[in-house]
Amino acid sequence: MQLSKIRLNENKEQIIINRILSDESIDFTKENSLPLETLMAYYRCVIMEIETKFRVLNEQLSLQYDRNPIESIKTRLKSWESILRKVRNKNIPLNLESLEKNINDIAGIRVICSFQEDIYQLLESFLRQDDVKLIKKKDYIKNPKPNGYKSLHLIVEVPIFLQNETKLMKAEVQLRTIAMDFWASLEHKLRYKKNIPEDEAEIIAEELLECSEISSALDKRMQAIKNRIINN
Ligand code: 0O2
Numbered sequence: 001m002q003l004s005k006i007r008l009n010e011n012k013e014q015i016i017i018n019r020i021l022s023d024e025s026i027d028f029t030k031e032n033s034l035p036l037e038t039l040m041a042y043y044r045c046v047i048m049e050i051e052t053k054f055r056v057l058n059e060q061l062s063l064q065y066d067r068n069p070i071e072s073i074k075t076r077l078k079s080w081e082s083i084l085r086k087v088r089n090k091n092i093p094l095n096l097e098s099l100e101k102n103i104n105d106i107a108g109i110r111v112i113c114s115f116q117e118d119i120y121q122l123l124e125s126f127l128r129q130d131d132v133k134l135i136k137k138k139d140y141i142k143n144p145k146p147n148g149y150k151s152l153h154l155i156v157e158v159p160i161f162l163q164n165e166t167k168l169m170k171a172e173v174q175l176r177t178i179a180m181d182f183w184a185s186l187e188h189k190l191r192y193k194k195n196i197p198e199d200e201a202e203i204i205a206e207e208l209l210e211c212s213e214i215s216s217a218l219d220k221r222m223q224a225i226k227n228r229i230i231n232n
Helices: 012-020 021-030 033-065 080-089 095-102 116-127 178-194 199-232
Strands: 070-077 107-113 133-139 152-161 166-177
Touching: 012 095, 021 033, 021 080, 033 070, 033 095, 033 116, 033 152, 033 166, 107 116, 107 178, 116 152, 116 166, 116 199, 166 178, 178 199
Parallel strands: 107 166
Antiparallel strands: 070 107, 133 152, 152 166
């Protein structure tokens, strides 16, 4: 967590945060450094819990089908800077309860699969688990975003088992194919890159939309080939 960095006055992140934030949020950060560090540790724990759940499913499905449905898993704890930016953009009250209640993606787990069918199979097995509570599902695979973005997003609540208590923590899980991940990584660069002339940005966006369609077609063909191989 970036809290330790925030304490250093000359730190680069401190300078950015100072620019983004009001005095109130800077005071909040300083006054709550220990509870915030604890909360972030809980989010790290829920990331571990969920990552393990997917690794277990991968292990079992690989025994059953002799191949690994999960290509890789990436996890991230949202940076303190992004959390504060979201607080400001969404006009959320800045206190610990409000962060937990209103920001669902502090803990993020991205599961990357080879094939689209694997995503739905994993989804079913994951949501069937007794201790996983689905809060929200957004299927950008069946309903891609207008820019061509595809991925399956879940907000879930999962218990973490601490020394003297069990705590329910929320996390965002994104499931996508390798092709969808490849596309999203490049498109992400466009979103965060400043200084691209408007007409150039429009051309890139059109190219990306076309690439999204091409990669969907590739995903479908690869899936069909895999199924033919398996069925022979
Ligand atoms: P980062 O830096 O990846 O964390 P909501 O509040 O749920 O209504 P939100 O938070 O936009 O709206 O949720 P959504 O639509 O489920 O998107 C959450 C995350 O999905 C984003 O997080 C991105 O990681 C990814 N994502 C969504 N849309 C796009 C897109 O068009 N392109 C790419 N490359 N990624 C996308 P953050 O917080 O925006 O960013």
